[in-house]
Every structure is written in C-alpha cells, then in structure tokens.
Amino acid sequence: MTTTTIERPEPGASAPLISVRNLTVSYNVARTGKTLTAIEGVDLDVREGEFVTVLGPSGCGKTTFMNVIAGLVKPTSGEVLVDGRPVTGPGPDRAVVFQDYALLPWRTVFDNVKFGLEMQSRLKGDGWRDRVQEAVELVGLKGFESSYPRELSGGMQQRVGLARAIVAEPRILLMDEPLGAVDALTREVMRDEIEKLIAATGKTVLFITHSIEEAILLGDRIVVFKSHPGAIKEVIETGLERPRSERSVQSEPRFLELRDHLWEALQHEATAAARVAGS
Amino acid sequence: MSAMSAIFASGPNIGRRGLASWLAGLSAGGRAAVLAVEVLLLLVVWQLVVGVWGLVNPVFFPAPLDIARGFGELVASGSLAANAAISLQAWLIGFALAVVVGIPVGLLMGGSLPVDKVVGPIAWTIYATPTIAYQPLSKAWFGFGIGPVIFLVTVSALFPILLNVAAGMRTTSPSLLRAGRVYGASRFELYRKVFLPSTVPFLFAGLRQAVVLATIGMVVAEMTGSSSGMGALIIKAANTYQTDQAFAAIFVVVIWSVSMTQVVSLVERWTAPWTRKARR
C-alpha cells in the first residue's frame, strides 16, 4: 500500500493496469561466464480489460518478459507496475497458464484446479467447492474431476491449467504460448473458447504466441518482439470487432492486411536471428 | 514389472509377422497362459534331461522333482522354518533401519546444497563398492550371528533409498515449482506439496532396488558369517552334497525377493495412484 516513490496518475484518467517501464533483463551464463541480455528497454502499458498478444520468434525474450510480470524473474533494471505498485514477486492478482501445463501429476483435475485457492488460503467455508466445480465446467471438463493429468489429452490438460488460473479470480491472466503444445484442431477450437471465456469475464490478458493468426484472432493489440536482444519492434491495434469467430475474421480484409504485415516483419526478424546465430 | 509390460507394449514393429504378430495380439490372460505353458515345458525338459536321461550329474544340477523332494525334507525337518524365521528377522530389521535413516538423509541432501555436496560423494563412494567388502569387518565387530547380517542388509539397502530420494528432490520439475510460486505457495508449501510428492516415485524406485540388494546382502552375510539363516542353510546343504535342498532353499530366497518387490509396487500403486499408466 505504500507507494510513496510512485507518482500516482491523475484521478479520472484511465491508468494502465500493467505498466512496464524501460525493462531490461540480463543474466550471467554460468558455463561461459558471459552476460546475456534477454530483453532490453521494453516499455508497455496495458489497460484494464485489454487483450494483448505478444508475438515474436523463439528466443526473442517474450517468455522472460512474461516471467517478469508474473514476478518469477527480477528485472535487471527498469520496473513493472501492476495497478501502480511495483511487482516484487508472484501475487494473487496475476495467474499464469503455462505452455507445458505444469499440472501436479499427483493431483486429480479437481485438486489441480483448487491449487491456487489452496495456496492463497482461500479454502475456508464451503463456497470454494462450487467455485472449483464451476471453473471445471466452464472449461468443459465436467465428468473428469477425478481423473489424473496423465489420463487426459494435451488439450484437456491445458483446460485444467486454464481453470486453475481463472478460479483464483486474478485481474490479469498471463498465458505463455498456452496452445503451443496442443494439436492443430484442438488449437482452433480452444482459441475460440478462450476468446469467448475472456470476453465473458472481462479479464486483462497478456497472451504470448509465435503464431501470427493467433495473435490477430485473439488480440486487441499485438506487441511484436524482435530478438538479439529482445525488444519491442512495434505495437499494432488490430481494430477487429468482437466477438470474433475464427471463420468470419479470417476473410476480413483487415485480417489479411495484418497477416501480411506481421509475416513480413517476422520473416525479417527470423532471417536476422539466423544470421546472428550463424555468426 | 511396469518396465516389463513396456517392453511388450512397445518396440520396433518392423518384421513383426507370423508368430510375433500372433503373440502381440494376445490378451493379458492369453499371454499369461502362453508363459505358463512355457514354464511347464521348461520343467518337463529339465526333468527329462537330468532325472530321466541322466545327461547332467544330478548332484550338480538336480531335477525339478528332486528339488521338490528336497523342499519337502527341509519343511519336514523344520530347518526351513527355523532358518527362514532368522533370515526374515534380519532382513526386516535391516531394511527398516535403512528406510528410517535413508529417507530423512535423502530429503536433507535433496533440500540442502551443502549437505548434498558433502554427503553425496561419500554416499556414492560407499554405494559403488559392493557391500560384501564390508562383511569381514562387520563380522569382526558384530560377532558371529544375526548382527553382521543386519549390518550388511542395512548398508546394502540404505544407499539406493538415500540416493534416489535425493535425486527425486533435485529433479523436481522446475515448471511445477514455477507454477507453485505463481499461485503463491510458501517455501514450506513448496516442500510439502511439490517437492515431496515429486520424490515419491523415486522413493519407490529406490525401495525396489533396495529389496534386491538387501536380499543379496543377507545371503552373502549368512553364507560367509553365520550358522543360521537361509544363506547358511544353502551353504550347509551344498557342502554336504544335498544340492536338491540347496536349490529348494535358493528358490525360497528368490520367491522372497520377488514377492517383496511386488509388495513395494503394490504399496506404490496404493499410495501413489497417479504413477499408474494412463488407461486411454
């Protein structure tokens, strides 16, 4: 609550929920003793209720970027403010959906979903059972409450990860390539579902992806990262109507225009990255 | 046993035809039946070669029926029960000691880097040395009887448990730890709800290994430094050319070893059902 060092924005003006200021993360590679800069000088503001997709080639530091906001990685310089307060570690206002699901294999679906509530000591009373059940049903896993993660397909496991994230009612959902390890068909279905789910809950989302289509279909804004070192290349408003469904959007001229633009930008990045890696 | 089923389940499919594809298509019951027939066939051939045709000296390699007779003799004379009871006692005490010491020390090693760096190399060095090397010392220190047997069983079983538990702690998935931290787990909760459950499959792997090594330790200790127990029984029978009884005693030890491994697996299935294979 003590925010003495931070200048509060003017009341009335819509303050950003997430504010990233001149963020740089570098770390020492123990094996070689060199310092590697993962991201450098990143500035970004995310408004409440906004769906921001972060697009970039692999190795551009977008996961590091998300980990800093999640509170898992400390910035080397610069800072991240959530609701005006600097991030010092993980907190209940942010939940993460991981690319590799990160479900506890010894817990059933139900117990995995309740994990967040449990860690935040919110299992008092009886209400939590209904909430967990509700979240399980929201992601379409009714009937699988007592299954173990091992018994589920990748897509279903990620639904558990999603339910675990939303049940704790965070203000911000951080999603690190959540569909990266899911098969193409499931991916399309889940994209639509995520879009609907987020629209219904009105959560602020930071969604990391390396798929151009995904970035356009889901995002209000697209943040394009470049690599070596990771930094923001450009930020684009998609300007597409919601609700969007995969089919209808893909034929819109704006979609095609965005796709061509992003494709060019990424291709440029990819060849640049290859040159750096090769040298 | 899961490794065994994995071997049946997977494997290169190339060249699988005829008998192979027939075998692959069998149900679990059918496979068991084929194996049973195989065992029976083996016993019959063994009986014929040794007992009927006399191709091998039965003193060195007695026929199945002779072994069965030897088993009967051991039971009738009461020496099997007496020696098995002593072995059982030494095995159980030694194994319990190994578990009681091995799990906490393993957890400590997995949880604390300095402990791991100091205890680890020492433990690996002792573990790498066959426990039989410690037998003469143990005999000199603990006398002629159950003492050295318990000592050798404990030393044999301790290190697989300890080292596996430590490895389980250390290889806990970083991604699960990250998830724990994101959802607000305290350090204590990370221990209790992420590190410990992750270690459970390793613990059971260590216990299974420990069962086999403990049994070897027991037999070695009893053969070389005790007048009672299954190992002593085997040695006495062999030295008096009653190899049928020796083989019968060996089979009892084998059955003990295999069934204790099964018990460990059963306990694992009961306490850690998530390690079971996916059904679908």
Place this chain on the structure above:
Amino acid sequence: MTTISIEAVNAPPLRRHRRLPDKWAWLLMAVVAGILLVWEAAVSWLHLVPESFLPPPTAVAAAFVELLGRPDFWQAFVFSLQNLAIGLVLAVIVGVIVGLAVGWSPVLRFTVAPFLWLLYSTPKVALAPLFILVLGLGNESKIALVFLLAVFPIILNTMEGAVTVNASLVNAARVYNVNGVALGWKVIFPATLPYSLAGIQRGVALGFTGEVLGEFLGGAGGLGHLLEFAAYQFEMAEAIAMVFVMVIVANLLLALISALRKRLAPWYDDRQVMYGA
C-alpha cells in the same frame, strides 16, 4: 536456451545452483578431515574405543602403506583383477549379443524376456556354493561367478536399449536404404550403446561381488581372501586398509566405465539411463 538459463539464475532457493567445484571440494575435504580427526581422537587420545577393535586412521594408513609394499598383496591383486577381467569380458560379449537379439526379436522378447527378468532380480549370489562345488576352488569358479552376476544387467539394459531404439530412427535408416548388418552396426548398436554401458557399469559392481564372494567361500588367493584372513586374525588395521583398497578398486572401475561412456557415447544424457527405468 533462454528457459534453461532462467532456471539457473532464478531457481528457487532449494534447487541446485550452479556448481562451484572448488568451494564444495574444499568443504568435502574439510568434513572428511574432521571425521578422521574425531576418529583419531576417539581412539588414540580419549580411548573411547579399544584400539584392537577400531584402530585409529594413522594405524590404518600405516597398514595401507605396508600393504602396498608386500608382494603377496600384488599377487592377490593380480589374481582378483584377472578373474574379474576375464569374467567381465565374457559377460559383455554374451550380454550384448543376447540383449540385442532379445530386444530386437518380438518372439524372443515374448518368450525369453520374462525369464531374463526373473533371473535378473534373483539373488544369484545364492548359487555361489554350487559353483564352488562344481568348478572347484581355483580360478574357474570365480570367473564363472563374475560372469553369472555381471551378465544379467548387461543383457537387460541392452535389451531395453534395443527396444527403445526409436522405430522412427530405424525407419529413417531404411529410407536411406540402410539394411541388415549396416542397420545393426550404424543405427542399432550406437543407439543401444549407452544402455549397454549402463548395464556394464552395474555388471562390474556385481561381478566384483562375485569375485570377492568366491574368494571368501573357496579361498585360494585374491584380495577377498587377504581381507578375510586379516579380519580373521583380528589385524583390524590391515583389514580396514584392505577395505579401502576394495573401495578404491571398485570406484576406479566405475570411473573407468563412466569415462568410457562419455567417450563412446558423448551425445547421451546419462541421467536418463540412471534413473530412467
């Protein structure tokens, strides 16, 4: 690359940090020195334990040096290691061939593998007296024991390796028209090699047990015999020194196989082999 590095820096406090070999080696040495000091103090200075029961480290060190100067020690050394080497070479040859065959042929895998598993988990040391009965007190019984104890882990590990050799790897080879012997030599053998070496590593430890047990039971020479004799005479300093010799020999053998593994199969992550099954 990125994620791995993040782990290394931002790992939770309980996880393994980057190694600082020097620091930990010093700590280890300090602890070992401390143990030796307490041992010496308890025996020589405080007389908490009778010296005949547990001689102090200085006495053990003296006995160790004395051992190294004795010709009969080196005779025993050669005797044991020779038997071990012969038994192990036989076990490796038979183990790898049988393992590859059983791992590769589904029919053999079905009919023979269950018995191999059973024999593998059988405490075969129990057969030692019979081996001595059949083969006598000389080298043969020891070599046979080494072979018997060492061969099963080699078979089983090689078999697992051959089964795990990715079918796609084999298919890829077939696409390039690699067949028959070449397939075995260029694809299956290198792919199973790390598994075989893991089995050999276990086999060495068990073979050592076999050799020493054989010497205990039918003593006509060897390190085991020397150790047993020293303990029997209650020459505890010499007996403990002999145990150290065995610890050193066993660990050197394992280090040798490890080095071999790194050299022959440097692409392989040995953790997978050690804790995989």
